[in-house]
Amino acid sequence: MKARQIVLRSRPIGMPTENNFGFEEIEISAPKDGEVLLKSQYISVDPYMRGRMSDEESYIKPFELGKPIDGGAIATVIESKSDILKKGDRVVGMLPWATYSKDKADRLRKIHTDEFPDGYYLGVLGMPGLTAYFGVMDICQPRYGETMVISGAAGAVGLVAGQIARIQGCKVLGITGSDEKVNVLKNEFGFDMAINYKTTKDLSGTISELCPKGVDCYFDNVGGEVSEAIIAHLNYHARIALCGQIASYNTATQEMGPRLLPQILSKSGTIKGFIVGDYQKRFLEGLSHLMTWLKEGKLHYTETIIDGFDKLPYAFLGLFSGKNIGKMLVKVNE
Amino acid sequence: MKARQIVLRSRPIGMPTENNFGFEEIEISAPKDGEVLLKSQYISVDPYMRGRMSDEESYIKPFELGKPIDGGAIATVIESKSDILKKGDRVVGMLPWATYSKDKADRLRKIHTDEFPDGYYLGVLGMPGLTAYFGVMDICQPRYGETMVISGAAGAVGLVAGQIARIQGCKVLGITGSDEKVNVLKNEFGFDMAINYKTTKDLSGTISELCPKGVDCYFDNVGGEVSEAIIAHLNYHARIALCGQIASYNTATQEMGPRLLPQILSKSGTIKGFIVGDYQKRFLEGLSHLMTWLKEGKLHYTETIIDGFDKLPYAFLGLFSGKNIGKMLVKVNE
Numbered sequence: 001m002k003a004r005q006i007v008l009r010s011r012p013i014g015m016p017t018e019n020n021f022g023f024e025e026i027e028i029s030a031p032k033d034g035e036v037l038l039k040s041q042y043i044s045v046d047p048y049m050r051g052r053m054s055d056e057e058s059y060i061k062p063f064e065l066g067k068p069i070d071g072g073a074i075a076t077v078i079e080s081k082s083d084i085l086k087k088g089d090r091v092v093g094m095l096p097w098a099t100y101s102k103d104k105a106d107r108l109r110k111i112h113t114d115e116f117p118d119g120y121y122l123g124v125l126g127m128p129g130l131t132a133y134f135g136v137m138d139i140c141q142p143r144y145g146e147t148m149v150i151s152g153a154a155g156a157v158g159l160v161a162g163q164i165a166r167i168q169g170c171k172v173l174g175i176t177g178s179d180e181k182v183n184v185l186k187n188e189f190g191f192d193m194a195i196n197y198k199t200t201k202d203l204s205g206t207i208s209e210l211c212p213k214g215v216d217c218y219f220d221n222v223g224g225e226v227s228e229a230i231i232a233h234l235n236y237h238a239r240i241a242l243c244g245q246i247a248s249y250n251t252a253t254q255e256m257g258p259r260l261l262p263q264i265l266s267k268s269g270t271i272k273g274f275i276v277g278d279y280q281k282r283f284l285e286g287l288s289h290l291m292t293w294l295k296e297g298k299l300h301y302t303e304t305i306i307d308g309f310d311k312l313p314y315a316f317l318g319l320f321s322g323k324n325i326g327k328m329l330v331k332v333n334e
Numbered sequence: 335m336k337a338r339q340i341v342l343r344s345r346p347i348g349m350p351t352e353n354n355f356g357f358e359e360i361e362i363s364a365p366k367d368g369e370v371l372l373k374s375q376y377i378s379v380d381p382y383m384r385g386r387m388s389d390e391e392s393y394i395k396p397f398e399l400g401k402p403i404d405g406g407a408i409a410t411v412i413e414s415k416s417d418i419l420k421k422g423d424r425v426v427g428m429l430p431w432a433t434y435s436k437d438k439a440d441r442l443r444k445i446h447t448d449e450f451p452d453g454y455y456l457g458v459l460g461m462p463g464l465t466a467y468f469g470v471m472d473i474c475q476p477r478y479g480e481t482m483v484i485s486g487a488a489g490a491v492g493l494v495a496g497q498i499a500r501i502q503g504c505k506v507l508g509i510t511g512s513d514e515k516v517n518v519l520k521n522e523f524g525f526d527m528a529i530n531y532k533t534t535k536d537l538s539g540t541i542s543e544l545c546p547k548g549v550d551c552y553f554d555n556v557g558g559e560v561s562e563a564i565i566a567h568l569n570y571h572a573r574i575a576l577c578g579q580i581a582s583y584n585t586a587t588q589e590m591g592p593r594l595l596p597q598i599l600s601k602s603g604t605i606k607g608f609i610v611g612d613y614q615k616r617f618l619e620g621l622s623h624l625m626t627w628l629k630e631g632k633l634h635y636t637e638t639i640i641d642g643f644d645k646l647p648y649a650f651l652g653l654f655s656g657k658n659i660g661k662m663l664v665k666v667n668e
Binding site: 051058059220223224227236242243244245248254255256257258259260261262264265266267268269270271272273274275278 | 385392393554557558561570576577578579582588589590591592593594595596598599600601602603604605606607608609612
């Protein structure tokens, strides 16, 4: 059968463009034993994928030139040669950016329930939600009454991280990039405070005013000047969960900033970079908490869904200009 | 009785000078109940004391203008009004920079044995040795065969940290500031490798060559460009024990450097600033290991002893130009 897929046509230097992606039509052969044929439903775009576009050593191997981009996706089984999955099953897995694909059934995870919308398994009940959970609970380890700052607060991870911090009894300040997001964070997601870093003239002074007791925990999705302004106000024994550095993903040269190690030392602070895969053995614990909080109404969630397979590059690039509130997904309508 | 003491005459901006210190003659009244009169034997000078010369909030309060500097010292009890200590006892404690002083007996720790030279209790068996122990064992948690880099490797802490890393089975690279120290580290203290950062043209390239498997642990006493060169070669899940930042203690303005958080994130690294006081409950564990390694000949130690109370400011300032190998102490001969 015929399918369309999106490949890495060229590696970006600095900010990627639509030209880095190429569309191809391909023929998919019939599934062999143990394989299933899949129809893509939702495809996830995530900031970490920018790293895979470059040819750099990392915890996950780079995309290959001329080969399809792959990432988190939800698909429906349309034909099965496996005992594990049957036609009509919905699955989540690492799939190519393609309208249809073929895969080994044992590489996929079946969605067993209709309690939550399918898209949740790419967001609050997927990698972003688990990332938020372990970053807050294991790295920040917040105590009741502490102050936590979240950068990239309206993104897929930040939105969940801030709410988990609230559930733990923290006073939470979200840093985000538009007035609309400030309102959403405060009015729909219960953040105690939120600011638009793009229009805040004295970011460091404002953080100091909003966090009069200092910053105990910082969940960093962004890096750059925002992080530098926050790190200036750490409390003794502060903890920083280093989850993302989106501000620097598209810089082609080494950026300079104030040296931070002296500040970290003087506060006996901890900075821990992590990826959710480090916590694989505890995924069930995380999922169980996230599901419970969702059902109890303590945790809210939202998605920015872009319609149409062809919009995948557009949606991905939109992550770097802050087009999304919550998880950015592309709905495949073919 | 009469004594001489050294007070903070003025707060330095940037590098301190001898003019920041003032000498005074004082009268010490007879000890009251619970107090002892002390004759200073050895006074410790330590890089962290630079922070206390500034009027900045920290884990330890600043020295007061016009009041004596205080720090680690070993003294002999010459008169006692306490049941805890008797005349002739040797003690270690936080004492003023003075030839004689008076203190509450319960603030002092008695030296019970002659197994080790008294000076060791300000070094390898004092705060520097314990700092090295917990930084390596608790923060770096090295595994057999890993590569550990130590900056400030010939200092009181670095010298011990490097040897503990060797005892744990690490391959150890020491970074230091003179060819003499390079030789000492390699030939007397068993460091696998050592380099003089002042004469190494391409520091980053040299570290890369000497650590072909990358850097798993970094024990940082120095900061600045040396740390930046090392952090460029971290392995996945690398651990950095942030113990000192002597390169920046005397800079009056905010220094700029390459942004390090993206590198830490991409390696899922951990940076943890600490002071030895965080480990108070485990001091006996640390001391017991350090004493055992000393007795077994696995751990070696050296001191740079400057003669004469008047030389205290000189000795302290010498820390910032690398005049010491191992612990810098002043012997009080009055």
